Amino acid sequence: MGHAHGASAPSLTFPDDREARRSRMRIALIITAAVLAAEIVGGILSHSLALLADAAHMFADIGALMLAYAAMTVATRAPT
Secondary structure (H helix, E strand, C coil): CCCCCCCCCCCCCCHHHHHHHHHHHHHHHHHHHHHHHHHHHHHHHHCCHHHHHHHHHHHHHHHHHHHHHHHHHHHCCCCC
């Protein structure tokens, strides 16, 4: 049994789609940051510890999104 790699082998990366993915990641970061700000303001104005605790959770989510965005940015660099 032979195993050949040719032009018909599926590609796991889509270079044309990378910028669209990074754009969607930026949009997700902006939306998450807006919700974070709204939760902080709402939590302070309503004296809600639950909203402030969820804002802390959203802060961690933003950190994860930023890490993913950084990985996407580094992945687009040419190999050295």
